[in-house]
Amino acid sequence: MAAELDEHQTGGFLVWGDPSLYDGTIRVIGTIITRGALTLDYDVIPGISSVQALAARHRITLNRVASPVHVTTGRRLAEGLPNNTDDIVVMLDADLACKNLRAENIEIYWGAYLGTDDEILVSGKLGDVIDHIEQTRRELRQRRGWIMDTYLLRRNPRHEAP
Structure with a gap:
């Protein structure tokens, strides 16, 4: 400077x-x-934060009615899911720690390069889409040299009417 x-x-x-x-x-x-x-x-x-962009692009709220949302890092998620909330936003997750939770009843709303022309979104039951997300991240990192992604995990999903 x-x-x-x-x-x-x-x-x-x-x-x-x-x-x-x-x-x-x-x-x-x-x-x-x-x-x-x-x-x-x-x-x-x-x-507009990456977390706001993630929710907007997936057309969801980060939490459910009268429920908290927990924001954490991949490193902390690797230590386990928080006990006090079912809606967890994860940032800075180089190792995709959520892949170890594939057997749980969790939905994921994932986004990479949010807010850009290269934005990529994936959502669904974690166990069904995590391999696709992991492969996509690997390819994008290899092609571009970096990846910036954020995701929301929703434990015990309830499909509420909008």
Whole structure:
């Protein structure tokens, strides 16, 4: 930033996902300021998060009536499903931890590259679609060099009228 911008210019970072959830960009900027590497002022401008995009694109809500939603990482999901909720949003899951839950009564709403022309959506009973999701992720990562995906697990699905 110091090499590219003079003191009167403005720079920016476009952050994919949601800067309020599991994003290191704000922490990195804080560290730069704390260490005195640069003197700068910054704002965080909210947009549509990957979690909001996931729900909108699948045309669902993240939770059911009067029920909580739990947001976690793949690493935490690998430790087990939370006991206090049946609706779990999972971000940052490099290993697709939900594949170990295929025998459970769970639906998945999965999306990759949400909000882009390359967006891909898959939903269904976890045991029925997880192999397809895993293969799709592998192919996309190989082709593009990276993948950014998010998903909702819905334990004990009840098909409620809209």
